[in-house]
Amino acid sequence: MQQVGTRKMLVTFITAGDPDIQTTVPAMHALVAGGADVIELGIPFSDPEADGPVIQAASERALAAGTHFSDVLAAVTEFRRKDNATPVALMGYLNTIESQKDFASRAEIAGVDALIMVNLPPEAAEEFRQRHAGPKLDLIFLVAPTTVERRITTIAQAASGFLYYVSFKGITGADRLAVDEVAAKVAIIRQKTSLPVCVGFGIKDGATAAQVAKIADGVVVGTALVRIMAETEGGPVAIADALQKRAADFRAAIDS
Amino acid sequence: MTKSQGGRGSGSNYNQPSQDGHFGVFGGRFVAETLTAALDELADLYSRMQTDGEFLRELDHDLAHYVGRPSPLYFAERLTNQLGGARVYLKREDLNHTGAHKVNNTVGQALLAKRMGKPRVIAETGAGQHGVATATIAARLGLECDVYMGQEDVERQSLNVYRMKLLGARVIAVQSGTRTLKDAINEALRDWVTNVDTTHYIIGTVVGPHPYPMLVRDFQSVIGREARSQILAAEGRLPDLLVACVGGGSNAMGLFYPFIDDVDVRMIGVEAAGHGLSTGEHAAPLNDGTIGVLHGNRTYLMQDADGQIMPTHSISAGLDYPGVGPEHAYLKDIDRAEYAAATDEEALEAFRFLNRTEGILPALESSHAIACAMREAPRLAREAIMIVNLSGRGDKDIPTVARRDGISL
Numbered sequence: 001m002q003q004v005g006t007r008k009m010l011v012t013f014i015t016a017g018d019p020d021i022q023t024t025v026p027a028m029h030a031l032v033a034g035g036a037d038v039i040e041l042g043i044p045f046s047d048p049e050a051d052g053p054v055i056q057a058a059s060e061r062a063l064a065a066g067t068h069f070s071d072v073l074a075a076v077t078e079f080r081r082k083d084n085a086t087p088v089a090l091m092g093y094l095n096t097i098e099s100q101k102d103f104a105s106r107a108e109i110a111g112v113d114a115l116i117m118v119n120l121p122p123e124a125a126e127e128f129r130q131r132h133a134g135p136k137l138d139l140i141f142l143v144a145p146t147t148v149e150r151r152i153t154t155i156a157q158a159a160s161g162f163l164y165y166v167s168f169k170g171i172t173g174a175d176r177l178a179v180d181e182v183a184a185k186v187a188i189i190r191q192k193t194s195l196p197v198c199v200g201f202g203i204k205d206g207a208t209a210a211q212v213a214k215i216a217d218g219v220v221v222g223t224a225l226v227r228i229m230a231e232t233e234g235g236p237v238a239i240a241d242a243l244q245k246r247a248a249d250f251r252a253a254i255d256s
Numbered sequence: 257m258t259k260s261q262g263g264r265g266s267g268s269n270y271n272q273p274s275q276d277g278h279f280g281v282f283g284g285r286f287v288a289e290t291l292t293a294a295l296d297e298l299a300d301l302y303s304r305m306q307t308d309g310e311f312l313r314e315l316d317h318d319l320a321h322y323v324g325r326p327s328p329l330y331f332a333e334r335l336t337n338q339l340g341g342a343r344v345y346l347k348r349e350d351l352n353h354t355g356a357h358k359v360n361n362t363v364g365q366a367l368l369a370k371r372m373g374k375p376r377v378i379a380e381t382g383a384g385q386h387g388v389a390t391a392t393i394a395a396r397l398g399l400e401c402d403v404y405m406g407q408e409d410v411e412r413q414s415l416n417v418y419r420m421k422l423l424g425a426r427v428i429a430v431q432s433g434t435r436t437l438k439d440a441i442n443e444a445l446r447d448w449v450t451n452v453d454t455t456h457y458i459i460g461t462v463v464g465p466h467p468y469p470m471l472v473r474d475f476q477s478v479i480g481r482e483a484r485s486q487i488l489a490a491e492g493r494l495p496d497l498l499v500a501c502v503g504g505g506s507n508a509m510g511l512f513y514p515f516i517d518d519v520d521v522r523m524i525g526v527e528a529a530g531h532g533l534s535t536g537e538h539a540a541p542l543n544d545g546t547i548g549v550l551h552g553n554r555t556y557l558m559q560d561a562d563g564q565i566m567p568t569h570s571i572s573a574g575l576d577y578p579g580v581g582p583e584h585a586y587l588k589d590i591d592r593a594e595y596a597a598a599t600d601e602e603a604l605e606a607f608r609f610l611n612r613t614e615g616i617l618p619a620l621e622s623s624h625a626i627a628c629a630m631r632e633a634p635r636l637a638r639e640a641i642m643i644v645n646l647s648g649r650g651d652k653d654i655p656t657v658a659r660r661d662g663i664s665l
Contacts, residue, residue: 119549
């Protein structure tokens, strides 16, 4: 997972199967068309304890529509028919991955590049690789405002792909971003790793994205996009159009 | 805490959990990164407090003068005679202040919160007993208190909801997921991750990320320590069997743990079989679940093939939880404890039976343990000794039972 030249990475999150699985692949292509560099595809989970109400509701919609894990992988497979370049990271909770037989080989065949496990601590990374993730997938770890320096080193050693800095103490979608504090912490993280550092949580519009892009290698946008999934009427085509426009807004803001 | 039989540093053969919070393959700390620092802080403080004379004195004082410990170990003579087998003793946690074992843990954790200088505590609650116990201690220590409770439980435990409000706590009804205890825990975790600098999360049972399962067990072990010395005083020997209900499993761990090295003492944890284990509508992951990760630890869960947590059912809100404490999962796998189950109907029958034979009103949760005792006692010799943990009193359940009788109060 590399930066394209010097441009900052735009990492976009949607939940697979939200509001139904037919929408997912068109939505992924639309995000790329709008300028996304990485797709984070959320795996719907019954108990998303680190997520705010918007992404919780996305999980509930996806599960209510009957989305299974096999559908999530099938969506990636279909996405890869037209797009073999854009990295896809699955994001979710450990219990999903641990429930799957042959997860690693199935994910690789589908074309998954990376995993972001919200509740996987770096101490358990090696065992998780051996039992579930396999050697090839990137494991992207989160660093929090409360993470002490010694631990940043531990996390950086376990991580590959990029490091995901959680911009504030809280759940996804909250509105508490303080750019100065983020800048200070990102500077510390950079001393510990050569991996790109992307910042997420609380990036709600072009202005916040532009501010964060100045201090990080990339921005992660989730709740702002998931809101579109919930609010746009007119089916997959309308949702894809709206997502592409919104992604393009973020792209323009971080390139400005 | 430090004096526990079968505890750390007591020369016990049983040395669980490991330094990083594992009970065999179970337990651990699987949480959002933001919480790691707070869990480290809690584990460090707790470890220091185990040799802190002032803390231990304060805890002992509160348990004696505020909770009202020791609780009696009561020989249930009429119950024993009617069952016609083992001598049944009841450990009367229902007589504690606030009416259940939950307060043993909240007293301890609130003292930790005070030491950490955190002015606010939060809790999850199912039946409302842990919420009441947390609100109670928060009132006494002048801490701000918010309690998360699933909307469905708010409706079926309205008495406890009002009680928490009287105590000055805010009760937040959780509308997400299945709107029961598991969703209340999710919401409490979300609150904690947001307010971690000012807030201590008082988890009410032996679940959650390390160090919670250990810490809650240790605070609840006062039950088993007392029961052990009380039965030695009454009978001159250890019991043959311990019985306790298991939702998350804190009252059971509290009773079992001080007996863990006494390998001749059988232990039975009783899960909620709801409408019956074969119906799938129950809350018995140790009987009918598979291993997974939820709420920060690896344990047995009620889940489907995709790892989605399944809705559970029990007549008792306090047992209506799809997971179970990781130490119980471990005790099951090493065959140190057995895990049985009682249906809603069996629990109701036990509820009525104890009322009529002993004049004791048990909580519906504890009634599951009584139901198991009614099954086991007749199978045992008359010299056999059984201790049943009567974990809470049943005042809160009277409306539920009355409704089943077609009576609206």
